Amino acid sequence: MNNKDDIITLGHGSGAGLTRKLISNIFSETFNLPSLEDAVQIEHRLAVTTDAHVIKPLFFPGGDIGKLSITGTINDLAMKGAIPRYILCSFIIEEGLPLDLLRKIVKSMQTTAVAARVAIIAGDTKVVEIGQADGLYITTTGIGEIPEQVELNTGNIKPGDKIIVNGTLGDHTIAIINQRESLGLEPAPVSDCAALNELVQMMIRAGKIRFLRDATRGGVATILNEINAETGLGIVIQESDLPVQESTRAVCELLGLDPLYMANEGKLLAVVAPDCEFLLEKMRNHPLGKKSVIIGRVTEQERKVYLKTEIGGLRPLPLLASDPLPRIC
């Protein structure tokens, strides 16, 4: 009998520990990849990234697969400090998909790209037999330009730095779960799906940014663990400062999920210099940063990532192996 490591399971797509293992053991090793980042800098000031989108349902409150395929790639570029310029897209379409639906999705891609001042310049289309894909998969590749003197990476991070997020955590995941599982939440939670490039450029102008990452699969906690693994510095997050909508909190408690590990599609985590008041004020003046808040700090006193709970307990916030499973009771 094969052991668990011998075939791909859904856990390998969770964005958590199993995904990291898959990437380092199979891809990085074979391709000789220098880093595991979503976007990389090539040539002089060029950044590239690519991202496959396989979301179900195709349409959800706050977005659709088309919008997501553009914002996801824009955000990966933006987190390197790059100004996104061009996007290429390839479509895997399941036989039977209504043309109207495709038209609507493509239009949504264009609207999103135009709003973010990005040009969609080329693409590819394949159609597969019914049952071979789930409606539609979109892969987008983005090219962006990194302004002079912008160098965002974990090497910049120092003890005493602050951790900022630009708003409430878990909104995207809750919106998707609610729709996919027909939870019937009223009003229906809305995904935070948004292009963050404008916010990021404004933040870079305000200064004090050491490192940025969009908190998608694996959530904020996974990024914090990556920072910890790369820098060896400890991080303490203050639970009482975490921005989480009441409805998200309630659903999470009911299902045994944790907003810190849930995917967002319009949230970034910034590590910033300690004197960040001006930056924070600037962020709060931007429509996508109104609820920006400091959630924690980098410290030499600890060696791992910890959460200071609302009642004062300190507990580890480890890298999870896989998606948290909704619990039975």
Added chain:
Amino acid sequence: MDWKKFRNPQLIADILQLLQSHQQPLRLMEVCGTHTMAIGHWGIRKLLPATISLISGPGCPVCVTPTSLIDALIELKSVTIATFGDLIRVPGNYGSLELARARGLQVKVIYSPLEALELAEKREVILVGIGFETTIPGMAQTLIEARRRNLKNFSLLPAFKTIPPALRALLKENDVQIDGFLLPGHVSVIIGLESYRFMTQEFGIGGIITGFEPLDIVTAIYHLALQQENSPRIENEYRRCVSDRGNRIARDLMEQVLEVQDAPWRGLGWIPGSGLGIRAEFAEFDASRKYGITLAAGNDPPGCRCGDVLKGKIIPPECPLFARVCQPENPIGPCMVSSEGSCAAYYKYEQ
């Protein structure tokens, strides 16, 4: 209700302060997996004085589900298996349902048992009936609904467990050192305080039914500490949800559809009267009859000490496999799988 008061840091600090004066060693068992998680989630263990230790009990339904259930499900062909999410990573002798799904088995994670009925409109479905008194009434209701809809391709595999017989079995073990119990909140909503009276009457040990907020938990611990100086009793700290007799409607539902059986518990073996099977009147929906499935207690994998963890004889780090071989991404024993399992909770929160 203003639930925030149950997380009031000052109130909690005050109670923790009172507990500091407790000098005698005190070993308390939290029966319920959700309590284990809440204790870890809030970092409560480290806030308690060193004299007080919290031991996790057998109250995680996934953890006590025998391997034979997973093995039987994996054998099934051309049936869709509808299950709560945390069961899919439990290792059987031939891998987990998650792995079987990657090999082509139809496994659908559901959030409510009624979803299984929707699935059964189109295909043959087995609903995996695991859970304690908290989840069982919903499962019973699902069977009644299946009959109302006259569904032909739906069945339920009963592997239910009930808490009081497990507590009795635990208390009968000679070498279990427990001074008091944090009794499960959700289960007690259904079964009520009266169901635990036997603990003091027959075994002279006390327990407190409590909720899942940090104030609930530290209050219950404080009251259990006070009981040591007075006399053991069954108390109800969770009055906002739990009554003396429980939820009569829910219990009637269970009674109507299900009947008491002996049941195999992973790590604990057969416990008399601790399971619920489907009554003959609902036999058409009984997957164990339909597919000829019988569950056995089975053995734990070599070296795995989940059984001792579930009985509170050891804490997870005392198992030789813990964190070294047995990890959430590759669990050996069931307590590492479910988010409510003691080993998973220790791995996540207490290392």
